[in-house]
Amino acid sequence: MKRSLLPSLLCALLLPATCFGLGGDHQEGDLPLQPGWPEGVREVLNSPLRSHGYWVNSHDVLFYQGTPDQLHDMLAALAKTPDANLSVVIHAGKGIAKSPWGKEPIGQADWSVHVHGDGPITPKQDRVTFHLYLDGNLDLETLRIPAGIPVTSGGEIERFIQKQSEQGRGAAEEAAP
Secondary structure (H helix, E strand, O other): OHHHHHHHHHHHHHOOOOOOOOEEEOOOOOOOOOOOOOOOHHHHHOOOOEEEEEEEOOEEEEEEOOOHHHHHHHHHHHHOOOOOEEEEEEEOOOEEEOOOOOOOOOEEEOEEEEEEOOOOOOOOOOEEEEEEEOOOOOOOOOOOOOOOOOEEEOOHHHHHHHHHHHHHHHHHHHHOO
16 A cells, blocks of 8 residues: 555656746726835826736736827836836837737737736836837837836847848748759
8 A cells, every 4th residue: 555655656746846827807997006016106007098907926917008198107207216127118019908818809008017026926026117019109209218218129020020031041042053
């Protein structure tokens, strides 16, 4: 009897543990207090412009629809929040408001804001990343980012160029005698 338990016990101890994340959609209305967020961030993000939002572990994602002026106001207010590590990512294309577990999109988003920490589960979520989508109400001509805020590309244009470059090399190699 004891011998038959040994393989089962070894399997249970040696197999990697599976970790499941917790998550859910943010309800309409006021955002709940988030103890790990920097002071002032909730007040700025708790806006009627929010069209959807969800959370997974210590990562919140909030989607917004609005005018460029409303975006600039939100971005400027967050830039004044001293403990928020703010950055901006610009995407070429549409922003889609959707939870990872949702089958259908909720709608379009002009921007989304991710509030997170260094890891999937952290007591402090001091990183605030603005994702701006240029296929809606926003365009580069009118975009105003406060000084000192890091701005990066979402990578869509770079991936397109890389793909075109690879396809061009393949076509050139096929055409070579």
